Amino acid sequence: MELTLTDLDLLSDYEKIKEPFFTKRRFKHADLVKLLEKFSFEKEVVGQSFEGRDIYKVKLGSGKTEVLLWSQMHGNEATATMAIVDILNYFQETSNGFVEDILNGLTLHLVPMLNPDGAERFIRRTAQQIDMNRDALALVCPESKLLKKLQEDIKPAFSFNLHDQNVRYSAGATKNQAAISFLATAYNEATEWNENRTKAMQVICEMNAVLQQIIPDKVGRFSDEFEPRAFGDNIQKWGSSLILIESGGYGTDHEKMYLRKLNFLIILKALESINVGAYKTKNLADYSAIPTNQKYLFDLLIRNVNMEGETVDIGINKDEVNIEKATDFEFNSIVEDIGDLSTFWGIETFDATGYTLSPLSDFLEILTSFKVKKEDLGRLEFEKKANFALTKNGELCHLVLNGEFVAVPS
Template identity: 50%
Template sequence: MIFRFSTFLLSFGLFSFTMSAQSLSQRLSDTYDTFREPALTERRFRHKDLVPLMQQLPASFEVTEVGKSTQNRSISQVRLGNGPVKVLLWSQMHGDEATATMAIFDLFRFFAASGDGFDDLRTEILSRTTLYFVPMLNPDGAEAWTRRTALGIDMNRDALRLQTPEGRLLKQLQQTLQPTFAFNLHDQSPRYSAGPTGKLATVSFLATAYNEAREINDVRKRSMQLIVGLNRMLQTYIPGQVARYSDEFEPRAFGDNIQKWGSSLILIESGGYAGDPEKLYIRKLNYLALLTGLQAIASGSYRKEDIKAYETIPENGRAVYDLLVRNVHVVRNGQAILTDIAVNRQELAVFNRPEKWYIRGTVEEFGDLSVFFGTQELDATGLTIEGDVRMGVKADFELKSADGQVKYRIENGTLLPVH
């Protein structure tokens, strides 16, 4: 009877904790528009766009220049809170991965506010943690809207050689601050799937390995526990659309090394969500995840999580295209062949000017694609495409019925019905 009663108490405690976390995330979600930074409305902003936002932060935010990029742009750190648990968060290690950067500035507005029902949450977080934000670690990459630094090096593969000043700075911050937790914030392909399904991996996590054996010590265990809670929270908003990366050890990567150096590393990747090309909804999900995670760190509630649930999060898959046309006949050499056609729409810069870009829809795959999915799909049974349909061509086609009537058009990768 004692065993059963204690089991009940444990279950009740976890239930209460879960309900409390869900209630908090719902309140944060309902009030998000109050805190969204209005100056950031799309992903392709630059270093010069963030500088005035940091200059306008209240005095309680300690803003310091902690380094310079290869092209001599300032790299700033924003310090907030005075608690014993240190948390380091950085975004745009890759210059063209800006979703979490927008969310960080939403967080700044949240922490600058008061008298709105969240003061207890702010006090809990800022009295028990000290937060160190580096909102744009690779400003040169952001300027050119490219993954790599101005040296042409992928900073996330520079943790050993430390050829980039940005990479040297990140290691210096970790070694100097010795944070208990570290959030490594990225964007991933918007076409990853959550496992072998047709659901997009809108957010993906990883508790990086710190050695080839992928062992779990206390440092990595904390990463897993925190991710378990964040996954449960996000399932409310994107059910079935949370994934995790393979934890294969990458000895050159910062995430793996920072885990090895003693900080519990949580990798968050912003993927794809239908109808959200600027990732503004995913930005909101980052905001919710970061605030929920910081509250769990401040309260210690993450310790109640069972790391077995981490392994139940499906791994990232590569099963989704932007548009998948199924069961269409394509005429080649006078013969109609049955095939599927996959199309992706890519952003391309105009004359290497990252602020000016256009969309090009291209045929990415051709043949039996029955094991793949499309964010948008069309069953084209009984329809035929005439013309040049092959890998790599621009996706401009007409789909006709047997009597020659045009039923659909695909223009630059976009499916258009014909009335």
């Protein structure tokens, strides 16, 4: 499948209509509310969060096929929220046959931020410390009750559950980072295929076909074990074709701006496919060909380093830690594994053949310009912070501080 003129037009149009406010993922509910003010589409406060923040739904189109999309069910998963605002920009600012056909054939309901309390703290869970995506049955959270009510009232033919996933997922047992992953969620323990689930699978195949032209071999598929408490599984069970999209990682694009662009493209392509029925030609073999998500990646993989007389590999991961009232982040590294890591890959890889790993305590005189705690100066240890030096013949060649290479002071 080659990119069509429409696909290329969408990618070109994106640069003109993308929302300039978004440069980081850590924006607040108040920021989103302000952005929504400019849209002429029907906007409705459909409920409040546990802490009383308004939850908005935007409605556009007048077609007979109802489609519901929601993002930030998990407060720290904001990539698709940005894409939804971009899509609203596109529909408001663009007048062409593509837009007219979608708005005439579909009625779209978009909830950009379902968990505003979690977004305020940039955490996964709600203010009640509950994972909303495990609350589809108990309905403890007001946000969960709201989503269930939207499903009951709208009765969407298709639903899009938009998430972010760990950046260290690989597309199969490969070095390829899973930039985007999909799932047509199961609706029962036997993971059977009824009409609703089959339609979700077919739409996913349409989106994957486009992505393979842009990011070949960087698309994954989640395993479909049934989770009886999850909204995705239950919405599939309740009669809507549920499509799960997860934005993973793309190299050093930590703010996921490129993945935001891909979300914009594939969501619009999915809507077009639903509208014209193009998805109906896809089959289970197309879906099964998407490699399943695996965990074969470290953020940084040091290969073949001499550590205390033996050649080993060192796998290092870096987790984001919120700072400045969750408006920014810093990394906190951890030595995840040491030894033979020949079956793994790194998002960043360094071949340390010929280098010796040395403690930072050997180079105190050059560390005065760096903030390194005393406890991080010693011997590299499993499950501790990744601070060390790489030397050749006793000469300092590289510094790794908190899991990142930094320039050696001259």
